Amino acid sequence: MSSTSTWPVRWRKSSYSGPNGGDCVEVGFGIASTVPVRDSKDPHGPALAFDATAWTAFVTSVKNGDFDA
Numbered sequence: 001m002s003s004t005s006t007w008p009v010r011w012r013k014s015s016y017s018g019p020n021g022g023d024c025v026e027v028g029f030g031i032a033s034t035v036p037v038r039d040s041k042d043p044h045g046p047a048l049a050f051d052a053t054a055w056t057a058f059v060t061s062v063k064n065g066d067f068d069a
Contacts, residue, residue, distance in 0.1 A: 009028035009030045010029050011038070013026050023034045023038070024041065025040060034049050034051065034052060036048065036050075
């Protein structure tokens with residue numbers, strides 16, 4: 001996948017991110033039907049791209065605790 005720096009994306013950092021960085025992810029908005037996710041410490045590096053429906057199902061599952069740790 002190419003660098004995300006050329007994507008027309010608005011990035012949002014996780015609300016669980018601390019002020020000192022740490023293990024953070026950013027979720028991108030602005031690409032129809034695709035949700036890019038990247039490491040906030042490497043904003044010009046690669047990103048994973050998820051289908052919007054799959055991303056919504058994942059986030060819903062996490063919020064509901066529907067997973068085995």
